Amino acid sequence: MQCIAVINQKGGCGKTTVAMNLAACLAVQNRRTLLVDMDPQSHCAVGLAVPEEQIEHTIYEVLISAHSDASVSLKNIVWQIAPGFDLAPAGIELAALEPQLAGQDHREDCLRNVLAHEANDYDYVVIDCPPSVGLLTFNSLRAANEVVIPVETGYFALHGLSRQLETIQVLKQQCQQEITVKVLASMYDVRTKLAREVLSELRKNYSADMFKAIINFNTKLKEAASFGQPITEYEPSSKGMKDFMALADEILQNETCGGTVESVESQLMAISKSAIELLAESEILIGSKAAPLEHAEMTIEEKIDSFYGVRQKRDLVHFAALYPNAERVCLAGDFNSWQPDSTQLNPAGDNGRWAVEIPLSQGDYRYRYVVDGRWQQDPYNEKTVENEFGEYN
Ligand SMILES: Nc1ncnc2c1ncn2[C@@H]1O[C@H](COP(=O)(O)OP(=O)(O)O)[C@@H](O)[C@H]1O
Ligand SMILES: [Mg+2]
Structure with missing residues (x-):
């Protein structure tokens, strides 16, 4: 099981869009995929038309299970979105996880333990992270063996990115597991000079640690989310779909090559x-x-x-x-x-x-x-x- 966390402490840079559509494309490529929403704003449920009022259990209860009497397992909370594509939804109570587990041992390993024991039927787990660096993001990082950082190719992108990479670096040092971190250019509008400059700057600085695939700005992606569908269902012929399939292919290619840099080389x-x-x-x-x-x-x-x-x-x-x-x-x-x-x-x-x-x-x-x-x-x-x-x- 491969676990990909989509992280950026900046809001609105396309994390949820990337997490939902990447997961959908991996499922289209016959990989059993679980999308885990770790953002208390629960945008994945909204973007995938899961009726919030009918969500009985959320990832919060699964995460807290090890530290409480109630036992809710992952399979009790997942919603099927498409064949081979499940969602573990979040809810606002997820924001309480950090204060509730304050001072407890191994609180950063809740998600990692849940996935290790209960997600073995999946080929891929994709985690949508909140726009903050706290216990939820740290749980996601600890569970992941791959991190995707979507970077909006706009004005503040480069400044925000170096800060983000510093954070990841610090967190990475605290994690014992091997993680591959890769930058993904998102919301790219080729018509603007600024976006082209930002992209070339990104390529210059992060060439080896950057996906070849880029996610263009595509209104179909926005529309798809507002209709509650992944792009694979809303408009499979769109440019947005093409971009996400290219991203999924690149990830699958790394899979056949062995994942981390060292193992590719060997x-x-x-x-x-x-x-x-x-x-x-x-x-x-x-x-x-x-x-x-x-x-x-x-x-x-x-x-x-x-x-x-x-x-x-x-x-x-x-x-x-x-x-x-x-x-x-x-x-x-x-x-x-x-x-x-x-x-x-x-x-x-x-x-x-x-x-x-x-x-x-x-x-x-x-x-x-x-x-x-x-x-x-x-x-x-x-x-x-x-x-x-x-x-x-
Ligand atoms: N590639 C894209 N093309 C067009 N709109 C996008 C694209 N990526 C994200 N958006 C839109 O931008 C907004 C913020 O994206 P979102 O994925 O929610 O970011 P985050 O999860 O980082 O806060 C949403 O309205 C989303 O539909
Ligand atoms: Mg989001």
Whole structure:
């Protein structure tokens, strides 16, 4: 479970808009997602048309459970917003959490503990934070492994941002867990000179710690909230939707790369190492000299692209193989009734790499490649079983 906190102590910079629509887009991408509202103003419920008068229990009661007799669990309070998208709503009583827990041990870990025990069915938890630095924000930070700071590309943005980053830095030092902090340019109006300057300033200062995706100012996003819908439902063809899907994709991409900076690096080293080994191996196997790749100078994308074999990415399985001289490569297995021609791999780049992604849930499958009509064992998959022809699947 990945936990993303949307934080900025400045109000009106787009936190709630980002939290609601990012959560909706992650759910559209088949990630079971829980949006937790940690702002006593409970704007998420308003923006997602959850009737406030019918909310019986809120996140406050779940958080306080460990410190009180009443026990309310997360599943007692969630509202389903869309398939795979739930909301844990807030209420004004959440403002009382801080005074109520004053002096108690581990009061900053309430949300973290709740999520660790009760949110394991979710792939993503997105937390909408209040515009303040207090116990609620600290709880959110302690629970998170990723922090998104939406920054309005307007006048006071840069000043506010450096203060915000200082705060995060201080809080981060107090947190024991690894957190990735990234700035997200929000409410960007490309037509104004100021916004363009602020964006370029942000890119200059925070390039590595900034999302490539930006959230443009889009009136459809405002309208969507006033109609109580995420943008995925209100206007899926809007620019706002496109921006949020790009943000979700970027987050999902980081997920496949391993999340934190350190692990991306170590993972890339592992991928690049196995790619070099496999290339050498494949030269022997296919008897042709594969084009030597300059691994040291490859970009991240190239390193990942040079990976061969089989990888499970949730419900998709990615098959990649190196056949520089082939004209047609197909995949035949028990999942497609061993049809030699129905599932084609596509040429990927001009290095002789072929790849395809097919939907398959986790499990054991047997397959072989059919290269220009000849059945072959996948040289990049070390897991093999003998078949009835004395060859290997
Ligand atoms: N990208 C955007 N385009 C247009 N309006 C936006 C955008 N982001 C936020 N808004 C609007 O700006 C106001 C403040 O945004 P909100 O998400 O509530 O900020 P916060 O949660 O940080 O206080 C809301 O009315 C919201 O609809
Ligand atoms: Mg808000």
